[in-house]
Amino acid sequence: MSEARSRLLGTATRLFYAEGLHSVGIDRIVAEAKVTRATLYRHFPGKDDLVVAYLRGADQAIRDRAGEALGSGRPAAEVLLAIARSIAEDIASRGFRGCAFLNAAAEYPDPAHPVHKAVLAHREWFLRTVTDLLAQTGESPPEPAGRHFVMLRDGAMAAGCLTDPTAVCETFLQGVEGLLRFRAAPMVPGARARSG
Missing domain, CATH: 1.10.357.10 (Tetracycline Repressor, domain 2)
Known part of the structure; x- marks a missing residue:
């Protein structure tokens, strides 16, 4: 697993579990994982x-x-x-x-x-x-x-x-x-x- 994918998934896991799936947006995950939107979509086509x-x-x-x-x-x-x-x-x-x-x-x-x-x-x-x-x-x-x-x-x-x-x-x-x-x-x- 690439470092960027691992960071994205780790950030999403923390936020999704703590705050809910619908309430956490892509922009927040990207910002907290310190990756670009393009990087997120390279690893995950959608939310x-x-x-x-x-x-x-x-x-x-x-x-x-x-x-x-x-x-x-x-x-x-x-x-x-x-x-x-x-x-x-x-x-x-x-x-x-x-x-x-x-x-x-x-x-x-x-x-x-x-x-x-x-x-x-x-x-x-x-x-x-x-x-x-x-x-x-x-x-x-x-x-x-x-x-x-x-x-x-x-x-x-x-x-x-x-x-x-x-x-x-x-x-x-x-x-x-x-x-x-x-x-x-x-x-x-x-x-x-x-x-x-």
Whole structure:
């Protein structure tokens, strides 16, 4: 990656996350990145391309952190807890403004828009990852539990920038632990399974 592209993307990432996608204009990004407009358009044909690159960078950072847990050789339930703790660390971090992907979806609601598609691609990967891990814990079918995990995450991300993040993180982690305990508990014969 060229130095100019890296500066542009770093500046856009900081501003987009802190202030929103629509509220930050190209002129501001160019000025703060100390590049020309021509340089920006050489690397990103339009603002939407820059927004998509920002989301892909956020997606890759999350994939890399999940990859560390996935490659640890620990049991699937411990990997899920490690992923949950990583999410809690984000929520408790300084400058947390919610989920970059949920924020982007709110600003770009059209499902056909490239920004919205980038959001969906990330969410599909995340759901598939946690569902696969839940399948390894013996959950059958794992899909409802995977959706439950994602909803716990979404709720924690939304609440984390609106209220005390410490309490939100504790509640989120308790919810994930409860989900895993329930999934690990043997069903009583004849009892109806919860849908998750």
